[in-house]
Amino acid sequence: MRPFPPEDEADFAPFFPEEVLARGLAYAQEGRVRRVFRVGERLLGEVQGSAPLPYRVEVGPGLSGRCGCPYPGFPCKHAAALLYAYLERRPGDLEAHLKALSPEEAKRLLLRLSRVPEVAFLLKEILAPEEAFREGLRRLRQAFRLGGGEEAAKALLLRLEEVGREEVEALLGTLLEAPFDPEPYLKEALKRYQALSPRPSFLLGLYLRHPSEALGEAFLRAAEGAPEEALSLLKGQDPSGLKRALRAELLFRLGREEEALLALKEGLEGVEDYLLLVGRLLRLGRLEEALFYAEEARDWFGKDPRLLPLLDLLVAHRGRVEDHRARFSLKPNLEDYLALKAKLGKAFAEERPALLRRVRDPALLAQIYLLEEDWKALDRLLQRASPEDYPALAEALASRLPEEALRLYREAAFRLAAAGGRARYREVAALLQRASRLDPKAAQAMALALVQAYPRRRALREALDPLLGKAS
Numbered sequence: 001m002r003p004f005p006p007e008d009e010a011d012f013a014p015f016f017p018e019e020v021l022a023r024g025l026a027y028a029q030e031g032r033v034r035r036v037f038r039v040g041e042r043l044l045g046e047v048q049g050s051a052p053l054p055y056r057v058e059v060g061p062g063l064s065g066r067c068g069c070p071y072p073g074f075p076c077k078h079a080a081a082l083l084y085a086y087l088e089r090r091p092g093d094l095e096a097h098l099k100a101l102s103p104e105e106a107k108r109l110l111l112r113l114s115r116v117p118e119v120a121f122l123l124k125e126i127l128a129p130e131e132a133f134r135e136g137l138r139r140l141r142q143a144f145r146l147g148g149g150e151e152a153a154k155a156l157l158l159r160l161e162e163v164g165r166e167e168v169e170a171l172l173g174t175l176l177e178a179p180f181d182p183e184p185y186l187k188e189a190l191k192r193y194q195a196l197s198p199r200p201s202f203l204l205g206l207y208l209r210h211p212s213e214a215l216g217e218a219f220l221r222a223a224e225g226a227p228e229e230a231l232s233l234l235k236g237q238d239p240s241g242l243k244r245a246l247r248a249e250l251l252f253r254l255g256r257e258e259e260a261l262l263a264l265k266e267g268l269e270g271v272e273d274y275l276l277l278v279g280r281l282l283r284l285g286r287l288e289e290a291l292f293y294a295e296e297a298r299d300w301f302g303k304d305p306r307l308l309p310l311l312d313l314l315v316a317h318r319g320r321v322e323d324h325r326a327r328f329s330l331k332p333n334l335e336d337y338l339a340l341k342a343k344l345g346k347a348f349a350e351e352r353p354a355l356l357r358r359v360r361d362p363a364l365l366a367q368i369y370l371l372e373e374d375w376k377a378l379d380r381l382l383q384r385a386s387p388e389d390y391p392a393l394a395e396a397l398a399s400r401l402p403e404e405a406l407r408l409y410r411e412a413a414f415r416l417a418a419a420g421g422r423a424r425y426r427e428v429a430a431l432l433q434r435a436s437r438l439d440p441k442a443a444q445a446m447a448l449a450l451v452q453a454y455p456r457r458r459a460l461r462e463a464l465d466p467l468l469g470k471a472s
Helices: 018-029 077-089 094-099 103-113 117-127 129-145 150-157 165-175 183-194 200-209 213-225 227-233 242-253 257-266 271-283 287-300 305-317 321-330 334-358 362-372 375-384 387-397 402-419 422-438 440-453 458-471
Strands: 033-039 042-047 055-060 064-067
Touching: 018 077, 033 077, 033 094, 042 077, 055 077, 064 077, 103 117, 129 150, 129 165, 150 183, 165 183, 165 200, 183 213, 200 213, 200 227, 200 242, 213 227, 213 242, 227 242, 242 257, 242 271, 257 271, 271 287, 271 305, 287 305, 287 321, 305 321, 321 334, 334 362, 362 375, 362 387, 387 402, 387 422, 402 422, 402 440, 422 440, 422 458, 440 458
Parallel strands: none
Antiparallel strands: 033 042, 042 055, 055 064
């Protein structure tokens, strides 16, 4: 970027998207730039956009700056308009005039400016930042009660460096009342709070009100500086289990592994507790102990889908019948079905009907019937199958029954094409590409039949052109 403010258009034009620059020039030519000021290396102004009130724009070296418009990036068209207006008007540098003032003149000027409400607000933010911040908090609470407040919260975050711990704590507590997700704002406020001798007791209170990841991590970081105080805070009533989890994590960070594990074991009540404990044991290399608690969780909560990671662990390292059975009941799959068949031997015939009743995926049923060569069951499945299941069934049948797979691909493709729409035409092309792996000529014939059935659908033909080849 060349020196700023710019001397001509070439100093800034290459750094704007072409369309944004063109619209900014049009705004400037239409007279939408209400005011332009130069203050040292900053340009400030007001540009009339689509909103009733003009947008305030500030541009500095490197095209840094801000604008009140909703455009997600910067520089925007209003910034471009301001730059073009500056080149046309060349206003004097206000900074030079201010520097030329004597102390008495500067004082008189400030007193006169303080009579302007907007300027008075700005002066208060500069001269009494804590008091101005507290007023901002009151406005933020009012905005929250009205269902808004995001802009007010952003404005306060920009002023955090000017205030102390008390004000930052007040903001953190207020953010928990937000009618929107406060997590991004909490993270920013906590960055400042960490530099202000954070109080573990305060952070714990916030976390118990709003158990977010950001607040939990902030507490733990503060607790590492005063571990005994923090561990004392984590004692006492804990109906939610939040304190126990924090206590265990803190003990791990302090290298007190056995105490941490004991804390986790004492609080084993739900699936999440077991997941946390088993994960920790695995990271510590204590596989047998992890398997013991995974098995205990399976016996207690066998029908809870959150158990799947623990069941995967049991199957991988033990592979007992009850492990495969529990995992199949939660998520039917071919691996467990075949394992149960091998491990149960003759007893499998008695269990097979119950296992098949658990399977809701037609493609998985088709795979099972193919492996067992249960042709009658497979025929019944295909007769009952919904057209939405045809592609998955075709994939399952492709290696053993390619002709039947081609039929399913064809019926699915014609059904989608009949519905119309570019997205569905892309799905049609994808289905026929899969069919071409089985029989390229048959897939080409399907594509040709489709474009002949719908000769006026240009988008369909475009989607199928790669398949049509010379046949088109």
